[in-house]
Amino acid sequence: MQTISRWSEIPDFDDAVAESRFWEAHQLDGQLMASSVQEADPRDSTMVTLRFDPRMLLRIKRLARSRFLNYQPMMKQWLAERIEEEMRKS
Numbered sequence: 001m002q003t004i005s006r007w008s009e010i011p012d013f014d015d016a017v018a019e020s021r022f023w024e025a026h027q028l029d030g031q032l033m034a035s036s037v038q039e040a041d042p043r044d045s046t047m048v049t050l051r052f053d054p055r056m057l058l059r060i061k062r063l064a065r066s067r068f069l070n071y072q073p074m075m076k077q078w079l080a081e082r083i084e085e086e087m088r089k090s
Helices: 016-025 030-036 054-066 071-089
Strands: 002-004 026-028
Touching (some): 016 026, 026 030, 054 071
Parallel strands (some): 002 026
């Protein structure tokens, strides 16, 4: 398995199948992923409760574990990335 050590090494994917094939043979370097997650200042945080299907949460936890991350910071990163994407669209 090839380790990705720079974000620029990840190509743009045409579809989910191409992305899936890429990630079957590649993995992110743990330090790269950890450096991309910003730790929130607990004084500036608000707790939110979300309900997930147990199977979905299990898949999320497995993904996080495979990237050497805790699942909650990884989910926060996903949300932050999606917010940025949505803001660029508008």
